[in-house]
Amino acid sequence: MRCSATVCLVGSLSSGPWIYWHDLEAACADASSIGLDGIELFTESADQVPADELRTLLDRHQLELAAVGTGAGKVFHGLSLTDPDADRRAQAVEFIRGMISFGASFGAPAIIGSMQGGVPRGGDREEVLAWLGEGxxxxxxxxxxxxxxxxxxxxNRYESNLLNTQADACAFLETCAAPAxxxxxxxxHMNIEEVSLPDALRDHASHIxxxxxxxxxRRPPGDGHTNFGAIGEALREVGYDGWVSAEAFPWPDPAAAARRTYETFREWIAER
Ligand SMILES: [Mn+2]
Incomplete structure (x- = not known):
């Protein structure tokens, strides 16, 4: 498993759960000095940071790109994969494809979070889920x-009314022709929705x-009441070998949050 931290370069989202802010170079330098393996990047668009510039920074600080977020499509353009308007859904797919392509040049996946949208009041849930599947x-x-x-x-239920648990998401993906x-x-989110975090991680390991x-x-790992010992045990038991990426408030400040994250990763999550 590798540990990364989120970096947000979108100024208008300044209350969000991001460890680092605004200054990509400073974020890379700090993440690297702590011992993190990578960064997860949230940008306004697929071309906000030129790929060669990002590659130079990552190489200089011996970091990898863990993933890229697509939420700017929702924040800036109001796009979602479940918009009732077919043209808007097509624009959402195009926006996400741009992000997929940006991430792929670093071997990193794109993440679909808020771009999934939701079922509007009075909407037809089955129809909305069919749009999500198509997207x-x-x-x-x-x-x-x-x-x-x-x-x-x-x-979680306060952010979307589509699919809130790992079980529901995995069952839905099994109905889609989307093997990637x-x-x-x-x-x-899991702390709000799951009966047991370790059980959910074990039960759905093949999809995660x-x-x-x-x-x-939402504070950095170690600053709340989640039992990371049990989570680390479950992740090691199922052989999860992907990214464990800090998406938490920069509390009390970005550098301290990043250090806390890495200490908790080393103590409870990393293979021993
Ligand atoms: Mn998240």
């Missing part, structure tokens, strides 16, 4: 063609392609 299939084909996975993130699509096990690492209160 994941279309984006999943692009990911497969580029040799990367695509990560679908079940969100994996689920994201976000420990904050990425882990978001945060404590029960």
């Amino acid at each position: 994941l299939e279309a984006c999943g084909r692009t990911a497969a063609d580029l040799g990367v996975t695509l990560i679908y993130e079940p969100l 699509v994996r689920t994201l096990a976000d420990l904050f 392609g990425h882990v978001h690492f945060a404590d029960s209160n």
Whole structure:
């Protein structure tokens, strides 16, 4: 398993759960000095950071790109894979494809979180899920063609009314023709939705392609009441070998949050 931390380069999202902010070079330098293996990047668009510039920074600091977020499509353009308007859904797929392609040049997957949208009041849930399936299939084909996975993130009930648990997300993916699509096990969302985090990680291990690492209160791992010992045990037991990526508030500040994250990873999660 490898440990990374989120870096957000979108100024207008300044209250979000991101370890690092604004300054990509400073974030890379700090992450590397702590011992993190990579960064997860949240940008406004697929071309906000030129690929050669990012490659130079990652190489200089011996980091990998863990994943890229697609939420800017929702934040800036109001796009989602479940928009009732077919043209808007097509634009959402195009936006995500741009992000998939950006990530793929670093071997990193794109994550679909808020871009999944939801069922509007009075909407037809089956129809909305069919749109989600079509979108994941279309984006999943692009990911497969580029040799990367695509990560679908079940969100907690306060953020989406589509699929909230690992069980529901995995059962849904099994109905889609989207073999490159994996689920994201976000420990904050799971703390709200799952009966048992370790059991959910064990039961759905074959689908899980990425882990978001945060404590029960979205603070850095170690600053809430989540039992990371049991989570680490489950992840090691199932042989999870992907990223454990900190998506947590920069509490009390980014550098301290990153250090706390890495200490918790080393103490409870990493292979021993
Ligand atoms: Mn997440």
